Amino acid sequence: MATDTLAVQLSGIEKRFPGVIANHDVNLNVRAGTIHAIVGENGAGKSTLMKTLYGMHQPEAGTITVFGAPHVFKSPSDAIAAGIGMVHQHFMLADNLTVLENIVLGSEPAARGVVQYDEARRRLEAIMDQSGTHVDLDAPVSELGVGQRQRVEILKVLFRGAKVLILDEPTAVLVPQEVDELFSNLHRLVTDGATIIFISHKLDEVLTVSDDITVIRAGTTVAEVKPDAVTRSKLAELMVGSELPSPHGRTSEVGTTIRLSIDGLTLAGPGEKHVLDEVSFEIREGEVLGIAGVEGNGQFELCEAIIGLAKPMSGHITIDGTDVTHASPHERLIGGLSYIPFDRHREGLLLSAPLWENTLLGRDADEQFQKGPFIDAAAAKADSRSIIERFDVRTPSETVPAYALSGGNQQKLLVGRELSSHPRVLIAAHPTRGVDIGAQAAIWEKLRAARDAGLAVLLISADLEELIGLSDRILVMFDGRINARLTPAEATPELLGTYMTGGVQEVAS
Numbered sequence: 001m002a003t004d005t006l007a008v009q010l011s012g013i014e015k016r017f018p019g020v021i022a023n024h025d026v027n028l029n030v031r032a033g034t035i036h037a038i039v040g041e042n043g044a045g046k047s048t049l050m051k052t053l054y055g056m057h058q059p060e061a062g063t064i065t066v067f068g069a070p071h072v073f074k075s076p077s078d079a080i081a082a083g084i085g086m087v088h089q090h091f092m093l094a095d096n097l098t099v100l101e102n103i104v105l106g107s108e109p110a111a112r113g114v115v116q117y118d119e120a121r122r123r124l125e126a127i128m129d130q131s132g133t134h135v136d137l138d139a140p141v142s143e144l145g146v147g148q149r150q151r152v153e154i155l156k157v158l159f160r161g162a163k164v165l166i167l168d169e170p171t172a173v174l175v176p177q178e179v180d181e182l183f184s185n186l187h188r189l190v191t192d193g194a195t196i197i198f199i200s201h202k203l204d205e206v207l208t209v210s211d212d213i214t215v216i217r218a219g220t221t222v223a224e225v226k227p228d229a230v231t232r233s234k235l236a237e238l239m240v241g242s243e244l245p246s247p248h249g250r251t252s253e254v255g256t257t258i259r260l261s262i263d264g265l266t267l268a269g270p271g272e273k274h275v276l277d278e279v280s281f282e283i284r285e286g287e288v289l290g291i292a293g294v295e296g297n298g299q300f301e302l303c304e305a306i307i308g309l310a311k312p313m314s315g316h317i318t319i320d321g322t323d324v325t326h327a328s329p330h331e332r333l334i335g336g337l338s339y340i341p342f343d344r345h346r347e348g349l350l351l352s353a354p355l356w357e358n359t360l361l362g363r364d365a366d367e368q369f370q371k372g373p374f375i376d377a378a379a380a381k382a383d384s385r386s387i388i389e390r391f392d393v394r395t396p397s398e399t400v401p402a403y404a405l406s407g408g409n410q411q412k413l414l415v416g417r418e419l420s421s422h423p424r425v426l427i428a429a430h431p432t433r434g435v436d437i438g439a440q441a442a443i444w445e446k447l448r449a450a451r452d453a454g455l456a457v458l459l460i461s462a463d464l465e466e467l468i469g470l471s472d473r474i475l476v477m478f479d480g481r482i483n484a485r486l487t488p489a490e491a492t493p494e495l496l497g498t499y500m501t502g503g504v505q506e507v508a509s
Helices: 046-053 076-081 099-104 117-131 146-159 176-191 203-209 232-240 299-307 329-334 344-348 355-360 377-390 407-419 437-452 464-470 493-500
Strands: 006-017 020-031 035-039 061-066 069-071 084-087 164-168 195-199 212-217 220-225 258-268 274-284 288-292 314-319 337-340 425-429 456-460 473-478 481-486
Touching (some): 006 046, 020 035, 020 046, 020 195, 035 176, 035 203, 046 084, 046 164, 046 195, 084 146, 099 117, 117 176, 176 195, 176 203, 176 493, 203 232, 212 232, 220 232, 258 299, 258 456, 274 299, 274 314, 288 464, 288 493, 299 329, 299 337, 299 425, 299 456, 355 407, 377 407, 407 425, 407 437, 425 437, 437 464, 464 493, 473 493
Parallel strands (some): 020 220, 035 195, 035 212, 288 456
Antiparallel strands (some): 006 020, 006 061, 061 069, 212 220, 258 274, 258 314, 473 481
16 A cells, blocks of 8 residues: 555665766655656666666665665665565576476575475465465476466565565566556555566556656656656656657558468477467568567467578478578578567677677678678678667667667667668567667667568567557467467457467457
8 A cells, every 4th residue: 555655765876887877866766555667768777776776786876775774785685685576577487497496496495404395385375365476386487478477576576575576677578468467466466565666668557557657867867757647748758858659650562572481380399289380471572470479379489490490390481482491590591581589688699799799690791791711890890880870779889798788779789780681581579679669669660661672571579559550460379370360450459469368269350
């Protein structure tokens, strides 16, 4: 229940990294028993501020007060001991362990050196009943969908006694029904005395669910507002100084040439299960084909099969009229295929390498980067600077390591690299995941421009407004199969959500 008592107070927080001031004189006042949203552009300092509160960073200046008591957190363990828990945007779970084992990992109740799993189970069942956050404790995490994984992460922090929960982009990969369930559970937690702080780029959700909103721009606090006292457009203007963009653009001119053809693609999974089952579709030049689906229903495996990292049991993959079913990934790349991957950290970037080496990845065989048997570093750096400028990547130079960029700027760099190879077919998996509204609009415009120039795009996105706004046609995947084919005019987030969760399993049109 909301009170005027402050659960968390950050005053004058300052955090610097080499060449970057991430936070400067940031102030945050979070009332106990409320849902408090933090919004701002990528690179504005939101995640840095929350990692400081969670003990992952130590500030150069400023104070942290939790329920009236000053604290100096030197590690997340210190923050957890003070009742603060954090659910990161990139989940931190061990796939080879069960839900129960993941939740208690590092906090195992023990007697005489023996882990008391029965005691842990009793505590967790009580927590699940109280919070409304239920999950099968014996299920292997590897078999869970993204919504269930998020519940596991929330249960982890509740199991450790957290009274203040920090959620970083909690709805980024959830379907509408899962978002509704999450918000219902958050309200239930708040009713039971918890305090929620969450970072989000989805302004409609922020205005719907939050009690208070703090806006951060360029590393400092610029506004504290109530959701009933601000509009969506005004909130966007406070964040970035401009109106809220929309993915809906002009109708594209779809050509006649088939750029990508998938015919009867079947891919084996664990046991006798097929992770892809007779998947077929075509994409023509100048067309965006959207794929909707809850993560874990075959989208990732579809991408791996198309780029050549997974060998199908049957079916054919054709790029620009050439059968590449048995071709290597490099041959497909040369054939005009490009890929914006699901996870920029694990699949897209070398985080410790400088930006110019990252923009060279997959393009090092291009003649423009060759100098005899060696890489022409000067040419690669010049090309990297061009990508940085054209895609508005906020960085001091191309020699900065990729890990020094905010998530949104990493994404812009990755999108810029893939479009700069001038592909004929682009697989774009969550191209705007975790980016702010300004960066999102820039990426949309670049994708539209490439599509208008003849690019065929396979778009996979959890942002249903983005999917409907950019796509010429939309397919829905459920359990490894295509179970709906829709036009953007037919599709609504609610209808897509129904198909995505298996509510209807016949083709819609």
